[in-house]
Amino acid sequence: MKNNRRKWIAAVLLVMLVLGLSRLGAGPIEEIFYIASQPFYRFFDYLGGKASGLFGYFRDQQMLIIERDDLAREKEELLSELARLSDYCLEKDELAEVLGTESDELDWRVMMGKITYVNASQDWIMINLGRRDGVETGQPVITSNHVLAGRVGQVYERQAEVKLLSHADSLVKVKTVDVSPAVSFLQGKGGLRTVLQSADLTQDFKVGDDLVTDVFRDEYPANLLVGQIVQVERDEVRSMLAAQVMPFFDWSTERNLFILEDF
Amino acid sequence: MIMSRVFLLIGLYFLTLFQLGFWSHLAIDGVWPNLVLLAVLLVALSSKNKGLIWLAALWGGFLLDIFYYHQIGLAILTFIILISLLSLSRRFFALEGMMGTLIYLAVFSLAYEPVRYIISFIFTSSPVLSFDLFFLVAQTVYHLVLVLIFWLILPVKFRRIFSA
Numbered sequence: 001m002k003n004n005r006r007k008w009i010a011a012v013l014l015v016m017l018v019l020g021l022s023r024l025g026a027g028p029i030e031e032i033f034y035i036a037s038q039p040f041y042r043f044f045d046y047l048g049g050k051a052s053g054l055f056g057y058f059r060d061q062q063m064l065i066i067e068r069d070d071l072a073r074e075k076e077e078l079l080s081e082l083a084r085l086s087d088y089c090l091e092k093d094e095l096a097e098v099l100g101t102e103s104d105e106l107d108w109r110v111m112m113g114k115i116t117y118v119n120a121s122q123d124w125i126m127i128n129l130g131r132r133d134g135v136e137t138g139q140p141v142i143t144s145n146h147v148l149a150g151r152v153g154q155v156y157e158r159q160a161e162v163k164l165l166s167h168a169d170s171l172v173k174v175k176t177v178d179v180s181p182a183v184s185f186l187q188g189k190g191g192l193r194t195v196l197q198s199a200d201l202t203q204d205f206k207v208g209d210d211l212v213t214d215v216f217r218d219e220y221p222a223n224l225l226v227g228q229i230v231q232v233e234r235d236e237v238r239s240m241l242a243a244q245v246m247p248f249f250d251w252s253t254e255r256n257l258f259i260l261e262d263f
Numbered sequence: 264m265i266m267s268r269v270f271l272l273i274g275l276y277f278l279t280l281f282q283l284g285f286w287s288h289l290a291i292d293g294v295w296p297n298l299v300l301l302a303v304l305l306v307a308l309s310s311k312n313k314g315l316i317w318l319a320a321l322w323g324g325f326l327l328d329i330f331y332y333h334q335i336g337l338a339i340l341t342f343i344i345l346i347s348l349l350s351l352s353r354r355f356f357a358l359e360g361m362m363g364t365l366i367y368l369a370v371f372s373l374a375y376e377p378v379r380y381i382i383s384f385i386f387t388s389s390p391v392l393s394f395d396l397f398f399l400v401a402q403t404v405y406h407l408v409l410v411l412i413f414w415l416i417l418p419v420k421f422r423r424i425f426s427a
Contacts, residue, residue, distance in 0.1 A: 029329065047284075
């Protein structure tokens with residue numbers, strides 16, 4: 001009984017001592033232990049570093065094997081991707097052949113000009129490039145997105161007139177974007193209207209078809225974006241097809257235009 | 264009797280330094296064994312000398328406090344509670360032999376960090392929860408594997424230290 005009481009007193013004193021020490025902090029005691037243990041600690045640290053290097057060798061080897069397997073798998077995936085891309089490339093070449101375009105980079109020579117004036121009622125705009133810049137009548141004018149705006153009309157010393165596609169003088173050979181494209185001429189009707197006309201009723205022009213330029217007397221390069229068909233009418237009696245086309249070129253959103261000097 | 268206590272004090276001291284200096288390099292996926300905890304639990308399981316068991320708990324806890332937690336009392340009180348619980352549990356569930364040792368080691372290795380976390384409320388008002396379940400389980404497995412390895416490589420006459 002007495003023995004038990006002593007044990008309890010010792011336990012309580014011990015807990016109080018521990019709590020007391022915790023409040024005082026471990027600073028000085030910790031320092032003494034650290035200084036005294038430095039040589040042993042360094043020795044174990046050195047041994048640990050060596051052992052780690054030894055285990056690291058095996059671990060790295062294992063990692064290399066895993067990495068090799070990953071790379072092999074990745075290579076297979078890339079090869080399969082490459083095969084698929086080759087197919088795409090062939091298809092693209094075939095399509096380019098059909099559309100009459102080169103798959104090589106374009107090497108056009110262009111001049112950049114700014115729109116200075118718009119005459120919407122007469123379907124022309126003015127740009128700040130003129131005779132002194134080498135501008136000539138008939139040169140195609142496009143936007144940065146290869147959208148055909150029109151052709152150069154009257155050229156002045158410091159500026160030039162660009163006749164829009166809707167200008168009454170404008171006539172552009174166009175085709176649909178298709179493997180077997182329908183081809184015809186787009187006529188400017190004035191008042192910002194453009195009409196595609198064809199004497200062949202069987203030609204497959206539909207609402208929503210996108211039109212691009214087709215090569216005709218080297219007036220334009222092929223595949224410049226022209227517009228979209230918004231309405232198609234077929235006159236069986238006169239055997240005439242007429243389609244209203246909304247040009248892609250929007251002068252209200254464009255600031256810069258490019259005159260194609262050489263294409 | 265005195266010699267075994269001196270041996271225990273020196274052994275635990277070097278074991279702490281070994282854990283700190285050597286084994287910190289051999290962490291597997293950020294998990295390292297708590298050799299001092301392992302040693303204290305093994306002493307508590309294998310020894311019948313209560314004085315030696317409590318000495319191991321106090322000294323082991325003190326060393327961990329000094330070298331690991333930099334806060335005297337945290338590990339000491341954790342060890343006191345763990346050893347008390349171990350003694351208590353052995354009164355009701357007397358598991359013996361190597362299997363008993365492994366079961367006790369697994370249970371009390373898992374209990375160490377949660378108990379230390381609870382104790383840390385005494386020392387700080389906002390203790391940081393610095394353990395996760397993966398770490399606890401991985402460390403316990405690490406402990407069991409180490410004990411099994413030592414049990415296999417040590418001569419038979421030393422194997423009794425692994426028997427509950």
